[in-house]
Amino acid sequence: MEKFNLENISLVIGILVILIGLWGLLTQKNLIKIIIGFALFDTGIHIVMVSIGYIKNGTAPILDNAVDINNAANAVVDPVPQALVLTAIVIGLGITALMLTYVLKMYQKRKSLEINNYNDLKW
Amino acid sequence: MVGPIYIIAVALGTAFSLGFFKKANVKFSFAFMLLAMTFMTFISGQWLYAFLTQQQETIQIFTAGFKPPFSISLQMGFYEAVFLSIINIVGLLSAIYMYDKLKEKGVQMMMVFVLLFMGLNVVVMTRDIFNLFVFLEIASIATAGLIILDKSANAISAGFKYIIATAIISGILLIGIIAVYYYAESLYINDIINSNLSFIKGGAVAVFLILIAIVLELKPFPANGWALDVYEAAHPGIGTIVSAASASAVIFVLTKILPIVGESGYYIIGIIGIITFLGSNLLGLKQNTTNRLLGYSSIGQIGLLLTIIGLTPYLGDKTLFIAFGVLISHALAKAGLFWLSGIINSKNIKGWAAIRRNPHLLVLMGTFIFALVGFPPFPSFFAKWELIMQLANNDKIIWLALILIGSFIEGVYLFRWFGYAIKGENQDLPEFKIQWNKIIPVIIFALGLYAIGYYYSTLTGSAASLNYIPLLFILFLYAIDFLPVYIKNTISIAGIGYYLYTIYPGLEEFNLIFALIFLAGGILTLLAGYTYKGKRQGFYPLVMMMFAGLLGLIEANTTLEFFFAWEIMTIGSYFLIIRGKKSMTHALSYMLFSVGGAYLILAGFGLAHIGQSSYSLDILANVQGYAPIIFTLLAVGFMTKTASIGLHIWLPGAHAEAESDVSPMVSAILLKAGVFGLIVLMLRMGAQSFGSFDIYYALAWIGAITAIMGNMMAAFQEDAKRLLAYSSVGFLGYALFGLALMSHLGWLAAVSLSVIHFMFKTLLFLAIGGVVMRVKTKEMYKMGGLIKKMPFTFISVLMGIIVISGVPPLTGFGGKWILYNAVLDKGWFLPAGAIFFAGIIAFLYCFRLIHTIFLGQLKDEHREVKEAPFWMLLPQYIILGVIMIFSAFPNSLLKPIGEVIMPYFSDGALEWQGQLAVSNFGYWNGELIMYIVGGIFVIVFAWLWFMNRNAQKVKQFNIGYSAERPSLPETTHFAYNFFAPYKKALGFLVSPIISDFWEAVSEGIHAIADKIRRIYDGNAQTYVLHIIAFIVIFYLIAFGGSYGI
Amino acid sequence: MKEDFKKRTVISPEGKPIEIDPLKDYFSDAKPKVYKPAHPIIEKFANWARANSLWVLGFGTGCGAIEMRPLMTPRFDAYRYGIQWRPTPRQASVFVVSGYLSVKTLKRVVRTYEQMQNPKFVIALGSCTINGGMYWDSYNTINRLDHYMPVDVYIAGCMPRPESLLAGFDKLKTIITEGRGEGANTYAEKFDWYKANQKKVIKDWDMPDYNW
């Protein structure tokens, strides 16, 4: 049952969330739902990132008494992905916010949240 | 020196502090922002300067005092400096350009603007892959932030598509980055490179994800609908930034990433690149919306860059030179065009006709368009040249062909657009006014293109000998364009004359003959320019450009010089042609055939260069393989200028619609460039065949058919200048035939016919031009009876047509006689029969020309027409004098030409005994014939005069008219459809199969483009789907057969 | 007057209006000249040639025209007498007016006659040209041709047979050889009288006085 350990489960879940997000993004016609799809996609990526950085049985990457300084590299989970995730979350937030702003503006212009109403530019 | 880190510091600081300014203080904020942008530009420029002039080492900047991978590191090397300079200059000028918009939107927009450029700067400098991601995101968000500030619904929905697409792409990138980190355990690019991820099972996928994400940022075809919408809808200033600055940054990122992928990545980049280049340009064909068209072009150019990067393994150390040449041309030209589009304010490209209200704007636009297509003297020209040479050297023929095809398609829509700008219909044009802040950036970039172009030519080893003096002269003429015609005309004539004088001693052989045709012809035709009054704006620089090109051809020793001159000539003649009335479509087809032909020549030179170290034209003499193909490519390329059958459809319209004194230039002189090219080619390459199929025999047939078709079409024209134009087509058919004979007499015929054609076609075009100037129509049937009004012009035309028809005693017969002997020598009888058939058909149009214009019935409106102006007549009579001398003393023309040909073909040369020429078959004494014919003529005339000296002069309606009398000159002048029975009998031969063919090709391609572009249905979700499909497809391609990219 | 011959104003290519008077601008208005016969010896020789080379312009105005055609056939074969047909007045020397002349036709006849070159001869065929014949009281035909142009030979009959025509040609030959065939000069000399007669019947005179 090696495969059903924590990081693999979270990895699979992460990928599933990514796919669900993509599915939502591609199939929903409501702008808000599309953005939710994107948020799921983003979150999925974050989960994947964290699970990649996880080291089995590792502890939080804080150098305190719980960790032997000499063996820190093996005892803690990799701190970098966690740092990256933080940044990624911030950026994701920014993007989501911007998307919502866009939707707001679009709704003000056309009073519609239907994505098919915004196909004027094409070809 | 100011450290690069200050770029970030300044940008961030400015962005934050801008927040403190009140909205009211917008001007101050703008100045503050501008200061920051200037400072950023200054830093990058300073570093660039240091790298260029001093032995500056590449430096690494470590943040937080740690070495990587424990900190984010930035790198400032030469390339970084270059890219940063480009980006920051674009940024600075964009800021100036967008002053209105920034002022209107206030500090928020300025903040976003500065942040965007900070993002791009860091993206270029950073060596940390996650940092790269972060700042790419910042740039994307900032871009979207800029777009959202626009009011229009379209811009906002485009921005929404943009942000959705970039978000997905960055998601992919993020996954890639984390996966790479998983395998490489570092985010520092240098470490990642060292860990050779491509050879690890999952690592390859990780790297692939990063690579594909970066590529997707570059908007590859077809996953680029989101970007196109932004280009179309957003403010042109934003378009500029996305197209010039962001793309440059991401291209640089790609070059950073590629070492991680390893060698195999190049292949996939190359494929993506070429597909993008071809696909995007193809779809560009159907665009009428300016900014979207620019978008397609941008993406196409980026595709070309990707291709070049992908071809790095073959281009070797030239890659940088080539890629940078393309990039800088693209960045400057595209920025310039986007900015111009903001000034003109026309959504539709047809509305660009408004631009010609300000000719200087037109010059700017032309600069950008020609730079994009890769004309000299712009960097893209040299880059393209190097690219083709290297590809040929590495035997990448398919790549070479695809790149040329893509470039050609790009030329099609760009020149169509330019054509609308110069000559489009003059209705409902948008008003525009030029603001200083908007025009200055454009001017700076245009000048930059020239400067960098010049700089580039010094970098190209073989371009060092390029002659820029004529180009300086052109510049001088442009500078004095405000002066009246007669001053500029005199200066131009003096310039040409002086140049001829200086180079004359160095000329020999064919160069001398053609130099005389080009330059003496130039002087003669320019004499007619004194006819014009006023300023004739823009005319003289263009004329000189054409002549500079022609001169360059003569002086060229290397293939590059030759090609450079060829392109310069093309530009000049294109503008001359498009100056004419209703010349838009003709100029376009001229340009397209010229560009197509030029690419064939380029390909030919490229193939000829295989295995050669020098670029001398003499490499053609010992090519290392592909000889028949090289020959065919070059010959067809040159034949686009001689307008051989199949490639002739540009000619009639182009020549017919040109101004009176331009027609002789483009018809009598320019076409000879093709002949000159063929001579240069044939002298060096000699006999060529595909297996047992003799190419020259095919050329002879092409010449013969061209002659028949040209002459027959001439006979069926109603338009006098069109008739003359087709006559040129036919006559150059003879020349081609003569050259193809590859014998002394054949060449003697071809060269002497070229000289003669130059003379009589100048004569006729000037004469007819004079008539057209007076009667204001070109339709021959609307004229008639002008002999009594314009007797001097009539004499010119009379002599001209006697020469054309080859009737003794005038000099045209000499050509016919030599051709006969040449044919008998060679033994190609069937094409010869066709050639002589064509010669007789020439009678038809000759007669028609003189009859319908000068004879027959004078029209009401023309009863007070005056003789053509003196300055039109003067060159005609100079030429007439020369023709008479050559007629009476043929050896004064033929003997020198014969001596020139002698070293190459000595068999069957003519023997001269005084004016008696003796060949293997016959003999001919031009002087004696002149005397005999003259003598008989005088005697008979004296007899007639004696018998009928007091004949009653009557007027035009005094004709025996079946007891009735004519009532109107229009109904009595038999002129329209003059050869109706002939048309009935043989008209089917000239049914427009060829133009139909080209039209079908063109329409077919446009239809395909129209079908394909339907994939961009305007829905963000579709675009995301494209992105995902793109990834999947290229994943399959990359990992399809084997493991690893 | 026909619309096309009225004065009109057209615009020249330069945009200047031009006044056109077709009758003046398009037709020569020179008067016919009297050509003195050359030296008698030359003239005699010339007259022999003129008599033996009769180039005929047939003007088929009425039923008489039908009687000219047989002259070309093997039965009558006028060619053997040096009589040949010519399709244009410019080159013909004998003008055969065959039959009655309506006023409208007269105009054309006069014009054609004037377009022939001196010396020229006229043969009037049939009674109608002598006194109007069966149309003598028609409101619309002229009665005597030689009021309008000098006639050298009248061939009477309604219609005269081809044989009479041949006889007429023979008569003409005699006249020419004797040097009496000076109709063209007569016409020039009495030009005013002829014109007056012509204008009397032709009401809508819309051509120059002499049609070269």
Add this chain to the structure above:
Amino acid sequence: MEFKNIGYALLTIFIVLNYGLILQGVVRKIGARVGRRYGIRWYQPYIDIIKNYAKRSTITHGVMFYIAPVFRLTGGIGLLLFMPVIFGSDIFGNFSFAGDLVLVLYFQFFGILGMALGAAESGHPYSAIGVSRGLSQVTSFELPLTLGVIAIAMQYQTLNITEIVAAQQGGFMNWTIITNPFAAIAMLIAFLGAMGRSPFDVVLAPQEIPIGPPTEFQSGLLGVLQLNRAIFPAAKLILFMNLLFGGATNWAELILKTFLIYMWPVFVGTVFPRFRVDQSVRWFLTVPLIIGIIAIILI
């Protein structure tokens, strides 16, 4: 070239002129006899010319109109003089040292074009129509003619007419018509067109466009044209005699041969009615062209 050449040339012109006029009369006589008439007197062409010169008045439409007959006659005389008329005779070799067969072929057009210009200046639509028809027809029969000429030039390896004639001496089996029949036939068919007799008389076409180009010419101008109508066909006959039928060593032979050659277009003309212009143009590009191509292939 010496001055006596000019005298010889005048003698040639005189003989050929008379011959041409008589030939004209005789041929018309023959035509009449075929139609069961007596026809004109054989010397009728002389009288006609004298008559035309004896006309007292002349009109002219302009300079080109006035000198067109000069062009025409110069063309005819020049064509004659650039050929050796009698083979082996110094006197009647004329100016054939000035140029070869190509000169002769192209000099034909000198007169044609000059005439066309003058006729066109008359402003008469029939003149222009006639020229249009004439040029159309010329283009099409020149093709078989050219092919034939090339074949003959290759056969004898020269363009020198004297040498071509010399090569045909020694019995009729050496004549080109025997030795190179296809070329000869192609050229003879083209000759039909060159002579402009029915069925190829589309230019003059008296019943349609009263004699076409010369329709406005009269008096002395017409007289000059008539002189040319005597000389030009004779010159063409002599050309074809020289090329195809072994030339002539004396005047008797010349007269006999040219007369017989002339019978060819005369017979054809007597039998066939006139083609339409387009029919004529097309016809020359069918059978005669194929024969010409065969001649070329057989070289």
